[in-house]
Amino acid sequence: MSTYSIKDLEQLSGIKAHTLRIWEQRYNLLSPKRTDTNIRYYDDADLKLILNVAFLNDNGFKISKIAGMSEAEMRKEVVSLTEKNLTHDDQINALTICMIEMDEKRFDKVLSTNILKIGFEQTMMNIIYPFLSKIGVLWQTGAINPAQEHFISNLVRQKLIVAIDGQIYKDGGKKFLLFLPEGELHEIAILFAAYLIKSRGHKVIYLGQNTPKEDLLYVYKLHNPEYLLTVITTSPSAENVQEYVNALSERFNKSQILLSGYQIVGQDFTFPKNVKAMNYVRQIKEYLDEIEEVLIEK
Incomplete structure (x- = not known):
């Protein structure tokens, strides 16, 4: 299991650490753990949760409403949103969630939907390349682990090989x-x-x-x-x-x-x-x- 600081959550979700602390106190969204030396940290479940929260909040859901959702309800809304005509940044965030969860089926669905809508070349240019740049920075700073980076890189590689063969x-x-x-x-x-x-x-x-x-x-x-x-x-x-x-x-x-x-x-x-x-x-x-x-x- 990976562990994350609040700064790691900020980098991955795009939500300021100050805002995360307010949400934590006001809505009890996160449950930080503490090390033996009393240092606060977060786990994979916290990261997945805050990525979904950030995604829904960016797409118009009020934080008070999100806080009242179950994990299953939250995921259902995220999946529904990623199938709509969202911005490139929204699609990149959706792929980030897939990476953290190592969800190959969902990752493939997001990519395939974008390829159908805007074509393979534009999907690579406007979504995959910015996404890979993002995870490259996250990997260098230790916010994600090498297994997650390799998982995503190999999925993209497979898509490219199929496209080239075509x-x-x-x-x-x-x-x-x-x-x-x-x-x-x-x-x-x-x-x-x-x-x-x-x-x-x-x-x-x-x-x-x-x-x-x-x-x-x-x-x-x-x-x-x-x-x-x-x-x-x-x-x-x-x-x-x-x-x-x-x-x-x-x-x-x-x-x-x-x-x-x-x-x-x-x-x-x-x-x-x-x-x-x-x-x-x-x-x-x-x-x-x-x-x-x-x-x-x-």
Whole structure:
């Protein structure tokens, strides 16, 4: 069982700690426990409760009414609301509840509903990516545990693979070789890039996680792609990124190299002429649109 401070509840729910304390005193919403040294803490049940309370309160329910609901009544209202045409922030909060409860069925329902309403690409751009950014911060601060983060990441990964498989390549377009450097395992961004590229009629050669240099070079020589795309999140380490980028540029000098990831975005690197940094996923989409315009003109 995980334990949370009131600051953790504030980060996860978006409700100020001061407000949580008032609700606790006035409506007896929460039941903090105490450690042997008399420090207050909250458990998983408290977190699930306050996430549902926050969600309902954000959607017009008065706190006095919420306080009178049973757990089952509260959950029923939350489920009903997430199936309606809510804001992106509401959907992100709904996914957060699914993550905390590790509720795969509900998570899948929220995603599927949004995909039907606004399409897969917009769901990724406006809901999944902001949601993943949120849980990345929460994971770093210890507000959620690694199991919850892995649970969600794998569900998103499954959705991406299905979406990619649904794109049928036809002759034409450009060749893109996608890979992650040796030691790099964070695959969501590069999978979404594969979807974007393939959905626009280009050919994707996907090598995935932890690609050895020798394998990358072998596939490159075999297919001669016009573009290489990689995402650097944790590997190589910050002090080795510039050297790695320079080596990529020299080794694959006949191709355009597209880079993104935590170790690239906002960093003060010198990029060779055939290397382009992408600060966020929308830039990949914009770059593909530019390629499309060139192809149409030709």
